Amino acid sequence: MMTIDEDSAVPPYQQICDQIVARIERGELAVGARLPSVRGLAAELGVAPGTVAKAYTQLETAGVVEAKGRAGTQVAAGRDSTRALAATAAAEFAARVHRLGLGTDELVRMVRAALDKL
Template sequence: MTGPAVRVDTASAVPPYEQIRSQLAALIGGGRLPEGERLPTVRQLAGDLGLAPGTVARAYKELEAAGLIRTRRGAGTRVAALPAPARAEAERLTRLARAYVAEARATGADEAAVLTAVRTALGR
């Protein structure tokens, strides 16, 4: 995976596997991890994040069940093609997010303030 990094906040109430799953799902849905992009192995990502391999395996299993990634023996884990409706929805969501970020930055908000506002809106 040459794209954006996944981060885990061990102090968060959200379980680490869910943090990994949701971040990768957002990166895939938003197009930042394109179809065919190879993801790190379970062991590699677990080592990078300082987590147990089972934690990463659970996140990958849920992503695979959702049709977002595919694992093939010998070929590794790769980003799957999004179905057309999911792709259109992801593109719309990305456009909305970009518009929000542009408006927020126009008010002088920095990245931390923008992320805090999004987390607040999500109820976290």
């Protein structure tokens, strides 16, 4: 069962992504497994449907899941979901920092400092 930590600095949509990827890696969700509907999962987690939709879109962009129309959203085959999701998150972060006008060296220092705190 998935949960949302409202006290976390990690946005709810990212928590959903992380938990789905973790369930895939643990073998709890096999290739082709159907994910809950957007509205169903939103109701279960107490979040807006748009939050779940954003998570599913990010997972689909990363190749972790596939939207199958009326058949729902299913776990995709043949991708390294952790690396794909990390690459998507890194690209989004880099674009956000670029819009703030920070340079590459400063960005790398910030990421290293953040990783050192983990």
